[in-house]
Amino acid sequence: MSGIRKEFGSTVALSDFTLEIESGELVCLLGPSGCGKTTALRILAGFEKADSGTVTVGGEDITFVPTPKRQFGMVFQEYSLFPNMTGRENVEFALKLRKAGSAERKDTIDRLLEVTGLTQHADKYPHQMSGGQRQRVALARALASNPRVLLLDEPLSALDAKVRDSLREEIRRVQREIGVTTLFVTHDQHEALAIADRVGVMSHGRLEQIDPPRALYEQPDSAFVAGFVGTVNRIPAQADGDRWRVLNRSVPGTPTVPGATLAAIRPEQIAVDVDAAGDDTVREVVFLGPLTRLTVDHGGTTLIADLLTSEFGGAATGDRVRVRLRDDVDEIVLIEG
Amino acid sequence: MGVGMKVLRAIFLILLGLYFFVPLLAMARFAFQSVPVVLLTPEKLLEGWSISGLLEVFGNPEFQRATLISLQLMVLAIVLTLVLLLPLAALVEIRAPQLRTLMTAITLLPWVVPPVALVVGVAATFRNTVPWFLASPYSLVPFYVLWALPFSYRALDAGLRSIGARTLYEAARVMGASTFTIIVRVIIPNMIGAIIAASVLTAALVLGEFAFAALLLKETLPTFMAEFQRSEPRAGMALALAVMLLTALIIWIGVRALRKRGMDLQAAGV
Numbered sequence: 001m002s003g004i005r006k007e008f009g010s011t012v013a014l015s016d017f018t019l020e021i022e023s024g025e026l027v028c029l030l031g032p033s034g035c036g037k038t039t040a041l042r043i044l045a046g047f048e049k050a051d052s053g054t055v056t057v058g059g060e061d062i063t064f065v066p067t068p069k070r071q072f073g074m075v076f077q078e079y080s081l082f083p084n085m086t087g088r089e090n091v092e093f094a095l096k097l098r099k100a101g102s103a104e105r106k107d108t109i110d111r112l113l114e115v116t117g118l119t120q121h122a123d124k125y126p127h128q129m130s131g132g133q134r135q136r137v138a139l140a141r142a143l144a145s146n147p148r149v150l151l152l153d154e155p156l157s158a159l160d161a162k163v164r165d166s167l168r169e170e171i172r173r174v175q176r177e178i179g180v181t182t183l184f185v186t187h188d189q190h191e192a193l194a195i196a197d198r199v200g201v202m203s204h205g206r207l208e209q210i211d212p213p214r215a216l217y218e219q220p221d222s223a224f225v226a227g228f229v230g231t232v233n234r235i236p237a238q239a240d241g242d243r244w245r246v247l248n249r250s251v252p253g254t255p256t257v258p259g260a261t262l263a264a265i266r267p268e269q270i271a272v273d274v275d276a277a278g279d280d281t282v283r284e285v286v287f288l289g290p291l292t293r294l295t296v297d298h299g300g301t302t303l304i305a306d307l308l309t310s311e312f313g314g315a316a317t318g319d320r321v322r323v324r325l326r327d328d329v330d331e332i333v334l335i336e337g
Numbered sequence: 338m339g340v341g342m343k344v345l346r347a348i349f350l351i352l353l354g355l356y357f358f359v360p361l362l363a364m365a366r367f368a369f370q371s372v373p374v375v376l377l378t379p380e381k382l383l384e385g386w387s388i389s390g391l392l393e394v395f396g397n398p399e400f401q402r403a404t405l406i407s408l409q410l411m412v413l414a415i416v417l418t419l420v421l422l423l424p425l426a427a428l429v430e431i432r433a434p435q436l437r438t439l440m441t442a443i444t445l446l447p448w449v450v451p452p453v454a455l456v457v458g459v460a461a462t463f464r465n466t467v468p469w470f471l472a473s474p475y476s477l478v479p480f481y482v483l484w485a486l487p488f489s490y491r492a493l494d495a496g497l498r499s500i501g502a503r504t505l506y507e508a509a510r511v512m513g514a515s516t517f518t519i520i521v522r523v524i525i526p527n528m529i530g531a532i533i534a535a536s537v538l539t540a541a542l543v544l545g546e547f548a549f550a551a552l553l554l555k556e557t558l559p560t561f562m563a564e565f566q567r568s569e570p571r572a573g574m575a576l577a578l579a580v581m582l583l584t585a586l587i588i589w590i591g592v593r594a595l596r597k598r599g600m601d602l603q604a605a606g607v
Contacts, residue, residue, distance in 0.1 A: 045511060047507060068511075073512075076508060080504045080507070082523050084523075084526040097512050097518075141508075145512060
């Protein structure tokens with residue numbers, strides 16, 4: 001998708017939106033609601049017409065190709081199975097539309113039902129299935145016609161947390177197995193970071209940054225990305241030659257905008273030492289299982305530190321402590337002035 | 338709930354029941370018991386009941402003709418309603434949802450315009466252009482379709498929304514289906530409940546409609562009944578009760594059919 005612009009009335013949903021997905025790659029579009037991610041997906045699917053820009057798949061310009069001729073597969077947020085058909089019939093419907101022969105249909109259906117672990121539930125009607133099973137059928141149905149691109153529009157958000165996690169892993173496994181190029185839209189950062197080859201963070205109709213999950217987390221390009229993906233402390237940094245002084249240490253830093261002096265420090269990059277002579281005060285201690293999250297008052301700013309519970313020194317609310325940058329932090333990102 | 342509330346509720350329900358059933362019982366007595374009311378004593382309460390009057394009406398050729406016409410009008414009105422409205426409501430929902438508010442307003446119009454204005458307007462137009470149209474009793478069908486519109490369209494529209502027609506449409510679109518295929522293979526099979534609801538409501542309205550038929554001088558069951566009641570008040574009353582039961586039966590069959598599909602009239606948008 002290149003140079004896409006889309007307006008709804010006076011609202012600009014997408015402006016100069018460009019996204020390239022490699023063959024076989026799984027890209028997540030992540031952003032708050034109203035950022036334009038769903039619009040981008042709907043334009044790719046052909047449900048919406050872009051005001052300007054082009055959509056290309058495998059070198060073919062499909063900007064004006066109607067949806068039925070795009071040969072895509074799609075899974076929706078809402079349950080979209082046809083209620084009058086069983087799971088198997090739902091998958092078969094897609095194959096019939098592609099004019100597949102009956103032997104081919106049977107083979108494809110059996111293979112897909114097996115891949116998605118649905119063989120036992122295939123002859124149930126949608127209202128007899130759980131939410132997770134329905135979305136699996138929807139996935140099998142989307143893959144049935146051997147799509148050029150698989151579109152996933154928040155397919156997990158109607159499910160409860162446990163099913164969501166297992167189905168997420170499953171979507172990833174199936175996608176790798178079949179090697180289908182996939183665009184996954186979500187507002188859930190954990191989902192995006194866990195599943196994607198690359199995550200594109202969107203804000204106000206623009207793609208802010210697109211990178212592999214780890215790069216996105218460790219080297220955010222902007223204050224928005226740093227704040228949206230994971231938790232971030234904004235700590236003032238002083239220039240120290242070609243390095244930057246943050247808390248107790250001086251480290252190399254990369255400004256995202258000219259004149260930026262606020263360092264984006266992740267909670268796990270901060271260490272907290274109990275020290276009765278320290279200047280900082282513990283405000284809150286939250287036990288999160290493997291991690292313990294401390295909220296610390298550091299000279300008027302509130303810092304969040306995630307410590308491994310096994311390394312946590314046992315500070316309590318009101319204790320005097322000293323915060324420092326962990327020794328293994330060798331580079332920081334500076335956001336905003 | 339307190340005892341006081343329970344008593345109040347019981348009193349209210351009893352009063353409401355009396356309000357509905359006393360006139361019906363009075364009608365039934367008048368229609369089927371040949372004992373003048375001034376001579377009615379407790380001993381005579383069970384005397385002189387007979388349905389011969391009603392049976393006589395059933396044998397009346399004029400009645401048979403009027404009933405046949407009404408049943409034909411009912412079937413035609415249902416067919417025309419479904420043929421016209423089902424694709425229209427489906428297309429509005431899946432292709433132009435922004436028009437839905439407008440459609441809701443438009444479909445209420447038939448009840449804003451009084452029948453007499455509608456008939457006079459239509460008659461003035463058609464009498465000069467296609468006089469044969471108004472001469473046929475079937476000219477009532479379009480009026481009935483319009484008259485049932487506020488109910489029938491709403492039932493279909495609610496049905497479309499309850500099955501999530503838009504998502505189903507988009508899902509099928511991506512798979513490569515044409516709009517026609519989607520409406521026939523996906524939308525309609527999932528809307529049987531709403532189709533039953535729209536049909537039952539149309540049927541009930543057609544069987545009870547008097548104003549259009551009277552204004553256009555057609556003999557349908559209701560106009561026959563009005564006429565008949567003047568000459569044969571008791572048999573006329575018996576007939577009125579019978580038609581009421583028939584209409585109730587149609588609605589009951591419809592509701593049962595909906596229940597079987599796990600819906601009620603409310604879910605069908607009524």
